Amino acid sequence: MLLLGLLALAHTASAIKNLVVFGDSYSDIGNVGIFTDNANWVQDLAYGWNVGLYDYAYGGATCDNSIEQYVQVPSMSEQVSNYVEHGQGKNMNPSESVYALFVGINDANIFNASRTQAVADCVSQQMQSLQQAYGAHTFLVLNLPPMQDSPGALAATPDIKQAKANWVVTYNQMLNQSVNSLDNSIELFLFNTWDLFNTVLANASAYGFTNTTGYWSQNPCTNSTYCPENPGGIMGANDYMWFDGTHVTSGMHKLIANNIIEAQPFGIQGKTVQNQYIVNRTAHAIPEINSQSTRISIHAITPVLMSVLVVIATAL
Numbered sequence: 001m002l003l004l005g006l007l008a009l010a011h012t013a014s015a016i017k018n019l020v021v022f023g024d025s026y027s028d029i030g031n032v033g034i035f036t037d038n039a040n041w042v043q044d045l046a047y048g049w050n051v052g053l054y055d056y057a058y059g060g061a062t063c064d065n066s067i068e069q070y071v072q073v074p075s076m077s078e079q080v081s082n083y084v085e086h087g088q089g090k091n092m093n094p095s096e097s098v099y100a101l102f103v104g105i106n107d108a109n110i111f112n113a114s115r116t117q118a119v120a121d122c123v124s125q126q127m128q129s130l131q132q133a134y135g136a137h138t139f140l141v142l143n144l145p146p147m148q149d150s151p152g153a154l155a156a157t158p159d160i161k162q163a164k165a166n167w168v169v170t171y172n173q174m175l176n177q178s179v180n181s182l183d184n185s186i187e188l189f190l191f192n193t194w195d196l197f198n199t200v201l202a203n204a205s206a207y208g209f210t211n212t213t214g215y216w217s218q219n220p221c222t223n224s225t226y227c228p229e230n231p232g233g234i235m236g237a238n239d240y241m242w243f244d245g246t247h248v249t250s251g252m253h254k255l256i257a258n259n260i261i262e263a264q265p266f267g268i269q270g271k272t273v274q275n276q277y278i279v280n281r282t283a284h285a286i287p288e289i290n291s292q293s294t295r296i297s298i299h300a301i302t303p304v305l306m307s308v309l310v311v312i313a314t315a316l
């Protein structure tokens, strides 16, 4: 009960009231599912900033299905055009709203070097669409983490691992150039996810992780009190950096959010998230896919339903 009290600590007031999110499984909070053991970075960030969360991300999304499609879900460009067509931003003051765009995990899974520039430019195009439709001008963009170090890539052939590494490095450079070449009425915070992950990988124990090569949901559940509904093991998810072959645990998501909060972009005086809490959500892992020929439909996978209200697991 004391911890529940701590969760409700007051936040410093800010002009920003809304966080609007477009992206893939790293940011999805239920359109397809939540791809981690607990809260993801989007939920932590909205909590730490004390703002309303409007999340249009879909697990499996690429930036634009007309550039390349991974599974049959709305790509980021469809998420943005649906948002604009339905007028969902019209009652939102752009000066009180941060628009977050984080995509490319699935484009990196396809790693077609002929399309890297198009994917990077696609992100800038979404920012321009939001600006033209609603006067959106405050953007949080995340570059890609080193996906070649994900357990899924570690299990792949050296060629695939290298191709994925090359794709991500080039994408991050092109993304940086593309979003920074937009006109200067845009306020941009480009968060360096790549750097954060490498810092953690180089010094995992300093961040509480004991395992950065395997993944949590590899562990069979042997304690039905601790993990009745989830595929994870009895070892706390916080010991692992990775949740499955592609996605990170809530511990790593919290680091992403807290590093953004600490940078105080747009003058937002947030509070870093200290506690781990379990949110009521649907969670499931998707298998790693390394080539277009083995694409699967996300809808074919049975989600594991977790119906846990707010439960404090650990106080950090």
Ligand SMILES: *[C@@H]1O[C@H](CO)[C@@H](O)[C@H](O)[C@H]1NC(C)=O
Pocket: 112, 113, 114, 115, 292
């Ligand atoms: C890579 O992308 C290019 C340009 O879209 C396309 O022509 C080519 O077929 C793609 N390669 C593979 C292996 O899909």
Ligand SMILES: *[C@@H]1O[C@H](CO)[C@@H](O)[C@H](O)[C@H]1NC(C)=O
Pocket: 143, 172, 176, 190, 191, 192
């Ligand atoms: C973007 O490019 C600038 C200039 O080259 C560099 O200083 C900055 O660190 C880059 N940011 C990211 C997130 O890569």
Ligand SMILES: *[C@@H]1O[C@H](CO)[C@@H](O)[C@H](O)[C@H]1NC(C)=O
Pocket: 202, 203, 206
């Ligand atoms: C690892 O983290 C510890 C504790 O924060 C710090 O003192 C040390 O310099 C870090 N080492 C590296 C290689 O980053």
Ligand SMILES: *[C@@H]1O[C@H](CO)[C@@H](O)[C@H](O)[C@H]1NC(C)=O
Pocket: 210, 211, 212, 213, 214, 215, 216, 218, 219
């Ligand atoms: C990491 O976790 C995986 C999956 O549980 C396990 O197979 C592997 O041995 C662990 N590695 C280390 C270094 O603990």
Ligand SMILES: *[C@@H]1O[C@H](CO)[C@@H](O)[C@H](O)[C@H]1NC(C)=O
Pocket: 223, 224, 225, 226
């Ligand atoms: C199962 O996990 C719970 C929560 O960590 C713990 O209290 C309990 O002792 C565990 N039971 C067994 C049989 O390990």
Ligand SMILES: *[C@@H]1O[C@H](CO)[C@@H](O)[C@H](O)[C@H]1NC(C)=O
Pocket: 280, 281, 306, 307, 308, 309
């Ligand atoms: C958790 O969410 C599910 C799906 O939205 C809902 O059916 C269920 O009632 C929720 N459980 C609680 C305890 O709120």
